[in-house]
Amino acid sequence: MSTPQLTTLPAWGKLQDHYQQVKKLHLRDLFDQESDRFDRYSLQFNELLLDYSKNRITDETLKLLTTLASESHLDDAIRKMFTGEKINTTEQRAVLHVALRNRSNTPVMVEGNDVMPGINAVLEQMQNFTEAVHDGTLRGFSGKKFTDIVNIGIGGSDLGPHMVTTALRPYWIEGMHAHFVSNVDGSDMMETLNKLNPETTLFIIASKTFTTRETMTNAHTARQWLLDHCGNNEGVIKHHFVAVSTNTAAVKAFGIDTDNMFEFWDWVGGRYSLWSAIGLPIALTIGMENFKQLLNGAHEMDLHFRETPFENNLPVLMALIGIWYRNFFAATSQVILPYDHTLRLLPAYLQQADMESNGKRVTIAGEYLDYDSGPVIWGQPGTNGQHAFYQLIHQGTQMIPADFIIPLESHNPIGEHHTILLANCLAQTEALMKGKTAAEVAQDTPDSLVAHKVFPGNKPTNTILINKLTPQSLGSLIALYEHKIFVQGVIWGINSFDQWGVELGKQLAGVIEKELESDTPAGKHDNSTTGLIDYCRQHLL
Numbered sequence: 001m002s003t004p005q006l007t008t009l010p011a012w013g014k015l016q017d018h019y020q021q022v023k024k025l026h027l028r029d030l031f032d033q034e035s036d037r038f039d040r041y042s043l044q045f046n047e048l049l050l051d052y053s054k055n056r057i058t059d060e061t062l063k064l065l066t067t068l069a070s071e072s073h074l075d076d077a078i079r080k081m082f083t084g085e086k087i088n089t090t091e092q093r094a095v096l097h098v099a100l101r102n103r104s105n106t107p108v109m110v111e112g113n114d115v116m117p118g119i120n121a122v123l124e125q126m127q128n129f130t131e132a133v134h135d136g137t138l139r140g141f142s143g144k145k146f147t148d149i150v151n152i153g154i155g156g157s158d159l160g161p162h163m164v165t166t167a168l169r170p171y172w173i174e175g176m177h178a179h180f181v182s183n184v185d186g187s188d189m190m191e192t193l194n195k196l197n198p199e200t201t202l203f204i205i206a207s208k209t210f211t212t213r214e215t216m217t218n219a220h221t222a223r224q225w226l227l228d229h230c231g232n233n234e235g236v237i238k239h240h241f242v243a244v245s246t247n248t249a250a251v252k253a254f255g256i257d258t259d260n261m262f263e264f265w266d267w268v269g270g271r272y273s274l275w276s277a278i279g280l281p282i283a284l285t286i287g288m289e290n291f292k293q294l295l296n297g298a299h300e301m302d303l304h305f306r307e308t309p310f311e312n313n314l315p316v317l318m319a320l321i322g323i324w325y326r327n328f329f330a331a332t333s334q335v336i337l338p339y340d341h342t343l344r345l346l347p348a349y350l351q352q353a354d355m356e357s358n359g360k361r362v363t364i365a366g367e368y369l370d371y372d373s374g375p376v377i378w379g380q381p382g383t384n385g386q387h388a389f390y391q392l393i394h395q396g397t398q399m400i401p402a403d404f405i406i407p408l409e410s411h412n413p414i415g416e417h418h419t420i421l422l423a424n425c426l427a428q429t430e431a432l433m434k435g436k437t438a439a440e441v442a443q444d445t446p447d448s449l450v451a452h453k454v455f456p457g458n459k460p461t462n463t464i465l466i467n468k469l470t471p472q473s474l475g476s477l478i479a480l481y482e483h484k485i486f487v488q489g490v491i492w493g494i495n496s497f498d499q500w501g502v503e504l505g506k507q508l509a510g511v512i513e514k515e516l517e518s519d520t521p522a523g524k525h526d527n528s529t530t531g532l533i534d535y536c537r538q539h540l541l
């Protein structure tokens, strides 16, 4: 079914009218009038509780938003994704990260072939490999056990495994340490290598395409470092390097034995790939059983997403509320605030997941949007952000919807730390919602300062409570956001699974790289870029 023009849908027009009413309401008043708001607007799913009551919504808002989802044929789009239809139309690819964690193992067909046997074979290969590294069957060139894993990748081949490995620090296998090198800036590589012993270091070159300039440059540097430390013996490379890629020919050309290659498929988008062999550094660090728990948690969220009516469906609700703010309140950004030190990379991970997916300006049919699509995603862990940028969220001129995420049980329950963390998280959502009126401020404040001390409140938040951050609950949390992004893409009528916008910069960098290295004048550029290239050549090279 083709996507109808969003702004012509009946629910869209009704939401525009409804917005005129709701924009005048203050959350403080809604809570005063509705003492059961938390019960009505919160949902529990396994280890997660989503409280969406502190949003500028009423029953009518939710009714209209879920109608918008129905009118956008969301149910059909969900079915198409899960059944392997080629919904990434600009690249003619299915979108099947859900198959990677399909723990029920039911067949998933792409072009008449079941992808599950291939997925299971790679999982088994990962299992055998991680066990062999952990029990010392596989060792470094001098016979020592591996202690350090270095993942070399960028974007989706870095952010997912890096975020998950960091979040699951309490599950790290004793004696194993994970490192991630992504930036082509040599400092990233050198800071990592300087800490490592080549005899006990295993490199994973993670690249879907195996052509990404940054990753290939870093991979060659790591290769040379190893050779420099083993008497230039090329034979050691196969013991210390493995590859995760869809590009067998390029892996071979790099010199990695294809026995040491972990395959994945073109129907796995880079930013959705942590569930594939791109998750190898996760499995090596926390063990394969825990990696499977991560898959289980995501699979459970997949089932919830696929089977639950929109009005009780966590990803759908989060997506619709996001659309409410983006398209009706004109919110330009969404902040992610994990109150957990180990989740500190979640904002960066979601930044790629969301902005590379929904940063689009044309519909699937190639028509320019006459409404806004994906917001800017940003964030930092709490409580650090409170002492930095929360000022603008509380008292700035724009409305920034916020997601607060916190585990109830800490892996490091020392003293009062976790109670303080939890109290701050809950307090911020209350403060953002309620604000502080001029009357409340005025009691003990000179007139000249009253306006400065007023908090307008009415700032919307979601709160996600997680019983404990485990591989399983983390899997569910990530899948929740993946599906939220998917739903928004469906309603906006865009292709959330391509990323043509990253290409132009890559092409121009290739041209400029050559010019920086040559003595001839820079080629055809604008005057500014030519000036910068010439300046660099005169002063630095």
Ligand code: F6P
Binding pocket: 154, 155, 156, 157, 206, 207, 208, 209, 210, 211, 212, 215, 270, 271, 356, 499, 502
């Ligand atoms: O340049 C963007 C991008 O293609 C991302 O979509 C991807 O996650 C990243 O680069 C890395 O790509 P690859 O895994 O092919 O090296």
